Amino acid sequence: MKKLIKIGLMGGTFNPIHIGHLVMAEEIRKGFGLDKVLFIPTGNPPHKLIEGQVSSEDRYIMTLLATASNEHFEVSDIETKRIGTSYTVDTIKELKEIYPMAEFYFITGADAILEIETWKNTKELLDSCKFIAATRPGYNMNELKSGIQKLEKKYNRQISSLSIAPIDLSSTDIRKRLKVGKTVKYMIPDSVINYINKKNLYR
Numbered sequence: 001m002k003k004l005i006k007i008g009l010m011g012g013t014f015n016p017i018h019i020g021h022l023v024m025a026e027e028i029r030k031g032f033g034l035d036k037v038l039f040i041p042t043g044n045p046p047h048k049l050i051e052g053q054v055s056s057e058d059r060y061i062m063t064l065l066a067t068a069s070n071e072h073f074e075v076s077d078i079e080t081k082r083i084g085t086s087y088t089v090d091t092i093k094e095l096k097e098i099y100p101m102a103e104f105y106f107i108t109g110a111d112a113i114l115e116i117e118t119w120k121n122t123k124e125l126l127d128s129c130k131f132i133a134a135t136r137p138g139y140n141m142n143e144l145k146s147g148i149q150k151l152e153k154k155y156n157r158q159i160s161s162l163s164i165a166p167i168d169l170s171s172t173d174i175r176k177r178l179k180v181g182k183t184v185k186y187m188i189p190d191s192v193i194n195y196i197n198k199k200n201l202y203r
């Protein structure tokens with residue numbers, strides 16, 4: 001029997017991608033023995049407005065640039081190419097057709113997993129693949145564990161969690177810093193800074 005390839009799915013608005021995303025994806029990849037992590041920038045995200053005059057293509061390209069140095073990272077345009085709102089449940093369905101020999105692990109931060117009941121078709125979504133939630137500054141492990149336990153009980157599914165190196169950064173912080181001309185060096189990769197400067201984004 002052929003071995004299933006383990007693919008982590010790292011969905012995000014990535015407006016822009018920062019080291020919190022990269023550290024989280026790499027820690028989870030190593031911690032759970034995943035073969036690769038597929039970054040999936042959202043097209044039209046369900047619960048967010050895209051701030052900063054940035055197109056889906058810009059967010060996709062910045063994600064490509066940020067992940068280029070990791071041979072285990074790939075980027076998918078499955079959502080940025082889709083017309084209309086991107087729902088994770090639809091994306092996972094599509095990915096299962098593209099990768100029939102894969103086992104999927106959807107990766108989220110603590111904030112995202114604790115809001116998963118606001119996502120489209122939560123039950124079908126939790127049944128469709130494994131979920132792994134990482135700690136994030138502002139959400140302690142106990143808070144995360146008890147939120148996960150409630151979800152596990154209600155939906156009869158196991159959800160994994162991992163305590164990762166705390167990186168107290170968000171894309172909101174990065175956008176604010178760029179707007180007022182503060183440095184973001186070491187918070188996002190240099191290649192992404194160069195792209196932002198070249199395209200004059202977030203000013």
Ligand SMILES: Nc1ncnc2c1ncn2[C@@H]1O[C@H](COP(=O)(O)OP(=O)(O)OP(=O)(O)O)[C@@H](O)[C@H]1O
Nearest residue numbers: 011012013014020108109112136167169170171172
């Ligand atoms: N610093 C971080 N530590 C752990 N998880 C994070 C961190 N930043 C983002 N994530 C997780 O990465 C995923 C994608 O996040 P997203 O692209 O919305 O970034 P964000 O920094 O939360 O953005 P924004 O500030 O615009 O809301 C989500 O599951 C989120 O929980």
Ligand SMILES: O=C(O)c1ccc[n+]([C@@H]2O[C@H](COP(=O)([O-])O)[C@@H](O)[C@H]2O)c1
Nearest residue numbers: 011012013042046047087088089119120
């Ligand atoms: O499917 C949904 O209803 C849904 C609602 C909110 C967020 N998501 C997904 O969650 C991931 C993180 O989203 P965000 O808004 O924190 O960048 C990203 O892949 C989104 O598409 C998905």
